Amino acid sequence: MNEVNNNERRFKRVCVFCGSNSGNRTVFSDAALDLGHELVKRKIDLVYGGGSVGLMGLISQTVYDGGCHVLGVIPKALMSLEISGQTVGEVRTVSDMHERKSLMARESDAFIALPGGYGTMEEVLEMITWSQLGIHDKPVGLLNVDGYYNSLLALFDNGVKEGFIKPAARHIVLSAPTAKELIMKMEVPLNSTYYCCSFLPY
Structure with a gap:
């Protein structure tokens, strides 16, 4: 992660957690595409779950087509469930x-x-919990599409x-209804008085 100044930070790679389904409404697919375009616009590489279906497939293809690096990480047992056809970018099986x-x-x-x-x-x-425990000090955001995460x-x-x-x-948990708003929130440095030093190399 690159620290730009005291008021802003920039990311080289963002991990996106998302479904291997697309949901019942197009607003979710639109949000995945929008986030992918926002990452490309900011020249941010993608780390994700390695699937080629659902929202995972949409965002990975968008970021890859935009010229940014895509790293997919998938357990061997899930390959038949989450991969249909070819995946894009680099895939690591665990x-x-x-x-x-x-x-x-x-x-x-x-x-x-x-x-x-x-x-x-x-x-x-789990990423929220790790942050609370001081395992990492990386920002965690919910893309609250049409109030999906309100509850x-x-x-x-x-x-x-x-x-x-x-x-x-x-x-620890940031949220916003659009990708642009969420990333802008996440670029603001966290309150260092709360977080202890990381004790794992994450």
């Missing part, structure tokens, strides 16, 4: 989901979650209210 997330985290400067199912939510929640954000707020999430930790 043994399991834990290795997948670790590699994606090491290769990325920031994390964005598009709408997705249990897998997408589990992945982004999850409300759950986080309730966790603060009920004393299970520290108020400072609530600010």
Whole structure:
């Protein structure tokens, strides 16, 4: 990750978590395409789950066609489920989901979650947890397409209210309805008084 000045930071590679399905409405596919174009516009490479179907296929193809590097990371057991035809860019196969997330985290400067199912939510929640524990200090954002993540954000707020999430930790999670707005938020440096030094090389 490149630090530009005290008020802004730039990313070389962003990890995008998203579904191997496209959802029931075109607004989700449109958001994946928009995020892909925004990454290309900013010359940011993509790290993602390695699939060629659903939102994964859309964003990877968009970033690849735009001339940026695409790294897909996929467990061997999921190749038949998440790959249809050829994938684009570089694909690394790993043994399991834990290795997948670790590699994606090491290769990325920031994390964005598009709408997705249990897998997408589990992945982004783990990155939030790792940030809270000081394993990394990379920004984590939810692309809240048409309010898709409103209920999850409300759950986080309730966790603060009920004393299970520290108020400072609530600010780990950024959200915005568009890719441009979200990346702009993520470029603002995090409050260094909350985060401890990383103790793993992510």
